[in-house]
Amino acid sequence: MALLDGKVALVTGAAGSIGSETALALAEQGARVVLTDLRAPELSAVTERLKSQGHDVACKAGDITSEDDIRAVVDFAVGTFGGVDVLDNNAGATGFSSRDLDIPDMPVELWDQVQSINARGPMLFCKYAIPSMLARGGGSIVNISSGQSLSGDVSNFAYASSKAAVNALTRHLATAYSPKGVRVNAIAAGLIIQPGMEQRLPAHIQEIFLSHCLVPRLGTPRDIANMVVFLASDLSSYVTGQILSVDGGFTAHLPSVADMRPIIEGMRKAPGQWT
């Protein structure tokens, strides 16, 4: 028996790198999966690929900034598979970082668009999916947040603020709905390398991230997908209201560790001396 036999999962941003891998991982564990994304052709291609692998999946395109579209996607899941047990709020405003650089120069339209995709969208998916979960006796919501919501940085102001809103939404919904059987958690993802990104991300940038990762590699979409499967399944039935970092330990240590590592190594070789 697979972990998610009999469950229906809804994955947003399912045409993207992490979303498509998560839809596959959920289906591999026996879930019937509804995939949704703004990009209809890419969404259809991912869905057809999963179908060709024998998985019971369906898709409906929609814009997460539209309440009507979100209602239609949840209605589609209920109409196609009978309800929603798992909601993976994964769609994200990932293409704005080159303009999300500072507050004095912040185009207010950019701020509003990022909040609308990253914070308002997940809230609306919860608004329409929770009643179905309650009718089925419970469910699991997994919100894909980011390590950027947990610490300060010199860019990505709108993005980080929107993910911090998702963290608060997670804790509030968990508090309100866990007693009724709906668990709500968030994953604070670290840098996740998408197919082809190794070439686009310069080596010296990769080195910066690697020097701060305790697990000595960059993250992959499957790392996030595996945590979604765990949080979706009954294996995590005592876990709710958590913001779980999946980042190879990037945010688990003092900021000085990468710089101090060679100094401490030197001290081990010559005790009592700062090198």
Ligand SMILES: NC(=O)c1ccc[n+]([C@@H]2O[C@H](COP(=O)([O-])OP(=O)(O)OC[C@H]3O[C@@H](n4cnc5c(N)ncnc54)[C@H](O)[C@@H]3O)[C@@H](O)[C@H]2O)c1
């Ligand atoms: N890749 C990383 O390093 C990383 C790190 C931390 C958090 N995250 C988060 O993980 C999630 C997935 O990101 P990814 O790396 O797979 O990026 P991605 O760009 O491959 O996927 C994001 C998906 O969201 C969809 N989307 C964007 N706007 C939409 C809209 N208006 N309506 C419907 N769908 C829309 C896109 O079409 C895309 O398919 C995002 O929430 C992102 O913020 C990613």
